[in-house]
Amino acid sequence: MQTNVLAAGGGWWKYAAPNLFYPLAGKMIPWFAAAATALCALGLYIGFFVAPTDATQGESYRIIFIHVPSAWMSMFLYVVMAFWAAVGLALNTRLSSMMATAIAPTGAIMTFIALWSGALWGRPTWGTYWVWDARLTSELILLFLYLGFMALQAAIDDPRRADKAGAVLAIVGVVNVPIIYFSVKWWNTLHQGASVSLSKAPTMAATMLTGMLVMALGFWMYSIAISLARVRAIILERERRSDWIKELAGNA
Amino acid sequence: MLRTLAAVVRRDLLLAFRQRADVANTLLFFVVVVTMVPLGVGAEPNLLRSIAPGVVWVAALLAAILSLNRLFAADFADGTLEQMLISAEPLPLIVLGKTAAHWLVTGVPVTAIAVVLGIMFDLGVGETATLMASLALGTPVLSLIGAVGAALTLGLRGGGVLVSLLVLPLYVPVLILGAGSVEAVAAGLGGGPYLLLLGALALFAIVLTPWAVSAALRISVE
């Protein structure tokens, strides 16, 4: 039965072994890095030279080409992280858990970028650096969720316990994220102090949307590249006593 | 099954009763924190009335978090927890019992004393009643979600602060709904929808969290 599953995967299952995944990841990184560079260059070109000036916000709206893609990535990466953590917990595969651990810092940085760019967008648009609108507040809570995951793993010495504990936390987190988001959205509409919302962005010209999408793809490629690089470092750390690593270092 | 539940609840209540000071301290902390706020923001009645729901609820969150280590730490230290893990009784059931006892000993006193806090902040009768109802529905969720955090961080250094970091973001919906219910009543709209949602959240938590806690306990102990 197991051989059938392995055969059905077309031999790809073998890459669940860290010693085979390590060189594969190493080969993939340059491609994703190149894709990221190309897409971001294109996205920035569209964002600055093709997309028109906004009627109400002038040039300040161009921050969305950073703000929205990073916000999307922050949410996407959390789900991906939780996915790999869950796989690692369910199938007891080390590499899946390592991947989750590798993604977390990138997700946290994306969240930070979303918050920072959101604040700098808020200042000229609404007058204050921080607006307690639903999206920014949810992003802040998401940052805490990422940092909590990283803090929990950092506090546990045994790597397998850290993997599994992080997985439970990530799964609980991912279930809660929609609940948190909707409750924050509701909270925001209640306290209609400022009837501001960063989600009421300028009505999107098609070029603006394209620019955002291209930048989002570029951020995605970057996230993959950097997470693969980080997981390679994690593999080196965790498997440092195994023979294949020693061979690798010996040959290097 | 009910017998097991009752036995677990009884045991934990008995243990808590023997350490009454512990329990009382949590309640005291709750009241002290709430008292600090007017000292910090000034005693203007309108201001206090408007911030009361949020203040009481935030204090409830903090008090819940502080009391969490009582859930598993003692049993972990003397080996009882391991016995629970290998017992024939389903672990989620035991977890539910322990969490229920925890709620009886922390959440219920907090809810009860909200009456006094309502007076301190000059809340109306409707508001105070809603506050107590929201606490009655919300504190079980705090105990249940908190149990997940307590189980994950069992035996770790930096325990108390780490648990807070993990659990507070997850508490946000309860906080918003709980405080929101009272504010809605104060604004003349009904608190009903909020309380119903809180109830739904409570049911959701009762059904799902014991499984997460059980998984976390097995991970932490083995």
Add this chain to the structure above:
Amino acid sequence: MVWGGWDNFWAMGGYGSFVWGSYGVTVVALAIEVWLVSMRRRRALAEVERNRRHGGEGR
């Protein structure tokens, strides 16, 4: 956007500090991330090297 020269580009209609503040911090944050990962990799490789040598001699 109509190209009005580099001065206009940096000024961004008066919002220069906000726009470039965002892009700048983003670039810096990502650069730091890349640098940190490469440091981590270097440290891990050094540790592996140390293990290899001591493992070979000590054992």
